[in-house]
Amino acid sequence: xxxxVAPSLLDHATHAARWISDYRARTASGDVLSDDPSWxxxxxxxxxxxxxxxxxARDRVQRHAEDIGTGFRIIGExxxxxxxxSPIPLMIAAEEWRTIAAGIVQRADLLEHVIADLYGDxxxxxxxxxxxxxxxxxxxxxxPMAGLVPPxxxxxxxxxxxxxxxxxxxxxxxxxxxxxxxxxxxxxxxxLAIARTLGGLQARLNVQRHASFFAAFRDGLAAxxxxxxxxxxxxxxxxxxxxxxxxxHLARYLGFLLVEGAxxxxxxxxxxxxxxxxxxxxxxxxxxxxxxxxxxxxxDSHSHIGVAGLIDAAAAGNVVIANVPGxxxxxxxxxxxxxxxxxxxxxxQELILPNIATWWCGQDQACASVIExxxxxxxxxxxxxxxxxxxxxxxxxxxxxxxxxxxxxIDDMQRRPQDYVGQEIVRLSTMPVVTDTGLxxxxxxxxxxxxxxxxxxxxxxxxxxxxxxxxxxxxASVMGEGCWSADVVVHGGEEVAPMSLLPPADTVxxxxxxxxxxxxxxxxxxxxxRYLERGxxxxxxxxxxxxxxxxxxxxxxxxxxxxxxxxxxxxxxxGAPHPPSLRRADLSAFAxxxxxxxxxxxxxxxxxxxxxxGQGSRDRLAADVxxxxxAPYPSKGVMLERAGSLQRRYAALSGLSAEHMxxxxxxxxxxxxxxxxxxxxxxxxxxxxxxxxxxxDDLSTLLxxxxxxxxxxxxxxxxxxxxxVVDLVALDPGNPRSLAxxxxxxxxxLAALPVLEDDGMEEPQQAQGSxxxxxVSTATAAALDAEVLGDVERRLFQLSEAIxxxxxxxxxxxxxxxGMTLA
Numbered sequence: 001x002x003x004x005v006a007p008s009l010l011d012h013a014t015h016a017a018r019w020i021s022d023y024r025a026r027t028a029s030g031d032v033l034s035d036d037p038s039w040x041x042x043x044x045x046x047x048x049x050x051x052x053x054x055x056x057a058r059d060r061v062q063r064h065a066e067d068i069g070t071g072f073r074i075i076g077e078x079x080x081x082x083x084x085x086s087p088i089p090l091m092i093a094a095e096e097w098r099t100i101a102a103g104i105v106q107r108a109d110l111l112e113h114v115i116a117d118l119y120g121d122x123x124x125x126x127x128x129x130x131x132x133x134x135x136x137x138x139x140x141x142x143x144p145m146a147g148l149v150p151p152x153x154x155x156x157x158x159x160x161x162x163x164x165x166x167x168x169x170x171x172x173x174x175x176x177x178x179x180x181x182x183x184x185x186x187x188x189x190x191x192l193a194i195a196r197t198l199g200g201l202q203a204r205l206n207v208q209r210h211a212s213f214f215a216a217f218r219d220g221l222a223a224x225x226x227x228x229x230x231x232x233x234x235x236x237x238x239x240x241x242x243x244x245x246x247x248x249h250l251a252r253y254l255g256f257l258l259v260e261g262a263x264x265x266x267x268x269x270x271x272x273x274x275x276x277x278x279x280x281x282x283x284x285x286x287x288x289x290x291x292x293x294x295x296x297x298x299x300d301s302h303s304h305i306g307v308a309g310l311i312d313a314a315a316a317g318n319v320v321i322a323n324v325p326g327x328x329x330x331x332x333x334x335x336x337x338x339x340x341x342x343x344x345x346x347x348x349q350e351l352i353l354p355n356i357a358t359w360w361c362g363q364d365q366a367c368a369s370v371i372e373x374x375x376x377x378x379x380x381x382x383x384x385x386x387x388x389x390x391x392x393x394x395x396x397x398x399x400x401x402x403x404x405x406x407x408x409x410i411d412d413m414q415r416r417p418q419d420y421v422g423q424e425i426v427r428l429s430t431m432p433v434v435t436d437t438g439l440x441x442x443x444x445x446x447x448x449x450x451x452x453x454x455x456x457x458x459x460x461x462x463x464x465x466x467x468x469x470x471x472x473x474x475x476a477s478v479m480g481e482g483c484w485s486a487d488v489v490v491h492g493g494e495e496v497a498p499m500s501l502l503p504p505a506d507t508v509x510x511x512x513x514x515x516x517x518x519x520x521x522x523x524x525x526x527x528x529x530r531y532l533e534r535g536x537x538x539x540x541x542x543x544x545x546x547x548x549x550x551x552x553x554x555x556x557x558x559x560x561x562x563x564x565x566x567x568x569x570x571x572x573x574x575g576a577p578h579p580p581s582l583r584r585a586d587l588s589a590f591a592x593x594x595x596x597x598x599x600x601x602x603x604x605x606x607x608x609x610x611x612x613x614g615q616g617s618r619d620r621l622a623a624d625v626x627x628x629x630x631a632p633y634p635s636k637g638v639m640l641e642r643a644g645s646l647q648r649r650y651a652a653l654s655g656l657s658a659e660h661m662x663x664x665x666x667x668x669x670x671x672x673x674x675x676x677x678x679x680x681x682x683x684x685x686x687x688x689x690x691x692x693x694x695x696x697d698d699l700s701t702l703l704x705x706x707x708x709x710x711x712x713x714x715x716x717x718x719x720x721x722x723x724x725v726v727d728l729v730a731l732d733p734g735n736p737r738s739l740a741x742x743x744x745x746x747x748x749x750l751a752a753l754p755v756l757e758d759d760g761m762e763e764p765q766q767a768q769g770s771x772x773x774x775x776v777s778t779a780t781a782a783a784l785d786a787e788v789l790g791d792v793e794r795r796l797f798q799l800s801e802a803i804x805x806x807x808x809x810x811x812x813x814x815x816x817x818x819g820m821t822l823a
Contacts, residue, residue, distance in 0.1 A: 015052050016043035023432055023439040030167025030474075031430045031441055038091045038205055038491055045198040046087060054087070057197065058434045061087040064193040069623055070186065071245040080245060080615070083186065086433050086486040089194055090444065090466045094208070094492030100163070100171055100448065101460040103353030108159055108450050108458045110343050111176065115155045115327050119146050129345055130338055133362055137418055138383045140179065140328030142291065144298045148315050150324045152224025154452060157322035158217060158286065160184070160464075163353065163446045165429040167474075172426065173336075173355050174445060179328035180288045184449045185246030187465040188214070188253065190487040205491035208462035216459045217451035218254050221284045224320045230283030231516065233259040233273065237289050237305050239616035247288055248618035256286065258619045262809055263518045266309030269316035274519045276665060276807045277754040284320035285310075291325035299325070333395075333421045334360040334382040356426050362418035370422030371410060374398040377422040379409065387419035388412045397425055427474045431466070433484055443474045446488060463488035521620060522669045523808040528613045529657075529673025534573075535606035536650040537681040537705075541569050542591045542603070543643050544704045562697040563587070565688045570594050572684075574601035591639060603646065604633055620666055625656050668749045672803070675749070679742035680796050682706060682729060686739070687789045690726045699725045706737045727781035730789075739792070740776050746799070747773055753807070765802040768795060 020043060024034065033039050050057035062085060070083035092100075117124045118141070124130045135141050160181035162174040191210055194201075201207060222230050234256040236247045251258035257273065264282065265272050272279035287294065293303040298311040313319045329335075336358035343351050360382060361367035370377060380395025381387050389412035390396070401409055413420050428443035449461040470483035545566040563582050567590065571578050575594035579586040595603045607629075614621060614629035634645040657674075661667040689702035699720045703709045706729040716724050733740040747769040755763050762770065772795050779788060 011051075012044045012047040013040075015047035016040055019043055019047075019054070019439055023441070027430065027432075027441045030427075031432075032090065032165065033432055036091050036093060038093070038489075041204050042089065042091060042198070042201060042489070045201050045204070048200070049197055050087075054434045054438065055436070057087040061085055061193055061197045064196045065189065067623065068189050068192055069245060069249065069618060069626060070189040070193070072186075073240065073242050073244065075242055083189065083245075084484045085190055085193055086468060086484045087194075087197060088432050088434060088439075089190075089198075089487040089489045090431055090446070092463075092488060092490050094490055094494075097208075097462065097490045099352065101462075103171070103351070104161055104448055104450050104460050105458045106343075106347070106349070106352050107161065107173070107176075108156065110339065110347065111159065111178065111327075111330055112154060112156045113346055114342060115178075115324075115330055118329065119148065119155070119326060124342070129342055131360075131362060133418055134332075134334055134338070134360065135329060137362075138329045138332055139385055140291075140326070140331065140383070142299060142326040142329075144311060145324065145326040148311075148324075150314065151226070151317045151320045152456075154224070154456065155324040155327055156452075157221060157224070157320075158184075158449070158451045159323070161353075161448050161450070163448060164356075164426050165444075165446070167427060167429055169429070171353055171446075173351075173353050174426065175333075176331055177447075178323055178331050179291055180323075181449065182243045182246065182288065183447050183465060184214075184461065185243070185250040185253075186485060187447075187449065187461060187463060187488070189246070189249060190465050190485060191463070194487040194489075201489065202496075205489065206494060206496050208490040208492070208496055210461060210463065213449070213451065213459055213461040214254060216453035218256075219454040220452040220456070221286065221320060221322060223454040223456075225283040226317065227281070227283050231257065231273075231281055232284040232286070233257040233264075233282050235259055235261070235264075235285045235287040235289055235294075239612070241288065243288070244615075245618060252619045257282075257516060257518065259285075259518060260520060261289070261303075261305040261307050263520050264307045264310075266307055266313050269309075269313050269318055271307070271310060271313045271319040273516065274809060275516050276519055276522050276669075277517075278756065280516050282319060284322065286322045291323075291328060294321070294325055332383045333358060333380055333423065334362070336423070337366070337421070357424040359422045360418075361413060361420040361422065364417075366422075367413065367417040367420075370420070371413065373422070374410070376425070378425050380421055380423060382419050382421045387416065389420070395423070398422075428469075430472070430474065431468065431486070433468050433486075440472070442472060442484075443469045444486070462490040517665045519807060519809050521617065521666060523804070524613045524617050525620075525666050525670040526673040526803070526808075528610055528617070529670040529675075530677040531606050531610040531613070532650060532653055533674045533677035533681070535603050535610065536647070536654075537677070538570065538573060538575055538594065538606065539603050539643055539646055539650070540705055540707075541566055542594055543640065543647070544701055545570075545587065546591055546640060546643075562689070562695065562701050565698070566701065569684065569688060576600050576602065588639065595639065595643065596633070607633065607646075622656065622660060624660075625653065628653050628656070665753065668752060669807075672746060672749045675742040675745045676796060676800055676803075678737070679739055679746070680793060682737070682739045682742065683789050683793045683796065686726060686730050686784070687786050687793075690722065690729065690784075691786055692722075694722050696720055702726075702729055706735075708735060708737055711735060723781045726784055730784060731776060731779060731781055733777075743769070743772050743776050750803075763806060765799060765806050768799040768802050771795060772799065 020040060046057050049060060065083050065085045071080040072083055073080050114124065118135055125132050125135060156178060158181055160177040160183055163171050164174045165171050188210055221232055234247060234251040236244060236258060238260055241247065248258055259273060263273050265274060265279065271282045273282050289305060292299045294306045295308060295310040296303040296306050297308045314321050336355040337360040339355055340351055343349060359366040359370050361370055375398050377398050378395050379398050381390055381393055386393030389409035428445065430441035431444050432439045433442045444466045446464055446466050448464040450458045453459050466486040466488055468484040468486055545563060560582055567579065570576055576590050576597065579590040593600060593602065598605055611629045614626050618626055628649055631649065634642040657670060685702055685705045689698040699722060702725060703712050708728055712725065712728055728735055730739045732738045733744055735741055750766045750769050772792065775792060
């Protein structure tokens, strides 16, 4: 008896067959879909998600990418953009992939051989295989690296190669990326988003996994280090880097420390990271910084993002740098003219993945040929630096260069031919992408990654990521960076074993210490807490003030004085200029400025500061926290409604930090910042509304600002009186909004944080906390006056300064601090 097929599966297959049929009917030859039957399986999985609506699949995968936190930044823009991910992956059969992987390994070995020779004995130049001008003329040839033997013996640890597939199915190399290859994190994030969208694809097609590649890379870096359990950092230029989100994701996934140049210090030919517990050894750096900026002593003395003495530490064998500075000399388009000959000479083989045909104009015959065939070639800079004839530094088809620009270019080519190359114009295969009108064919390129494993051999990431052009023009030269990205699925007949970067459960050494906390990160968490608390406190003053404004309009003297004090709190905090009067219209305008005006220290401005810290701490903050910090400022509704929306957001962030953050040192600094800020806020509020002669409006306002109305009314049934109000808000250690409670929590955090000395004596920040505890614990509500509160506020400021001096970056000062550990 035949088994019935579920109607839903039949529907999925029907949708898939219709999509493929319609797509093929309007697609020219050379499209990848025509070569691989696995596309039908993929489209069936897509139909299971989207039904007959491909737009729904596109929206769904985009939401998954945003949930993961994938984003990028265009240079010159301050805001990140969402990562554009296509729901349709590029399908490549395992047999075809084996050829690609073999070509990448061959190329990586050849590049390593060439770079080692150029910075070693330079025999390739001496034998005439590489022109000396090609090396010496490159801005990426770093002479200080000559003669340096890198730790582990390899210059290259991680490379990326851009490939293009021609209409005939042949893969060719478009570019090599050796200085600071980007994109592996995006490949990983693409896979995570696609796996959440097309959950059945793995089992149906035996998709090769990514985890083994990243594990091999991590093990390879560790094997090149001298210490058995090395500490590895991912060096980033900072949160304004175009691919910062990717770098943060990779650091978290690989277990690397995400560090900036200011976090590091070279001392006695060793590299250290500044942490809250002192200097800690760094054994390897995977960098995303222009190599010329890595060490101001060795390269560019103007660099502010490098580490002085880093190259000396590498020369001494104490730090592995991936990749070694200077590798970028092989990235130049001009080297493509010589790699085929070098491969034949040094390996006795032809390139498995051929280069696009390239002619370097630094040779007379090649230059004449390029000028003669100008309209049929791509004209570009030889070394990646804009020459006079191509002021934008972008390679252009010769046929598109006309008029005075053409004459100026040819004139400069004849004057400085070594600055130019001519390359064949490559036409690319197409793949399907979802548009508003259905499936459309678009050209694509493929970025592939290779890394050294623990045995020194290369391993290739099975897939990489594809970049898809916005327009149908198949010329690689006009594709640019692409409009969409796509996961790359390598599939085959053999079952793929599950793989994770996590070691077997029974082999993990249990630890409850989360590891090293860099001083910069502690600083960020401290100020994130302060900004969130500051914004919430300012918002609280605005909400109470708007609630009192009707009384002020009615002319009630006491209410008017109370509102005036609220205005004073906002003005003294820099939230807005003093209003002309306390009338409702003026107060509304004043409140709007304090909430939204970016020129003042408004709630919006404070939120922007907190958001910036969140964007720079992606590797350590939960996705929900980053999402709340990135949420747009509310713009709908009346002012009180917007204030309420912001208040709920602050409450959510507070709840996440209280209930979801592990009680690590990072959390302690975050909570320490909150407690310090709240202590200062409460102190100012008590001085303004809790002194002798305070009115009922003053006292009620004080309870509102301290969020203690309910606590007071549960405790006192006879009405509001000054002494019990001041005691509850300032001195009651059981009230989580009181000054005493904040001081107690601050001292607990200071006692739990690391100290430099082992003599048992208090450090300055702990001593300040002890003095504050003594003042508050011995005070009485009846005797608490403005002078005592002023002293408390000054000491809170001094405590904040002491914390910053002890734990945060203070230029070179941490290097001189006594007791600094060098672990």
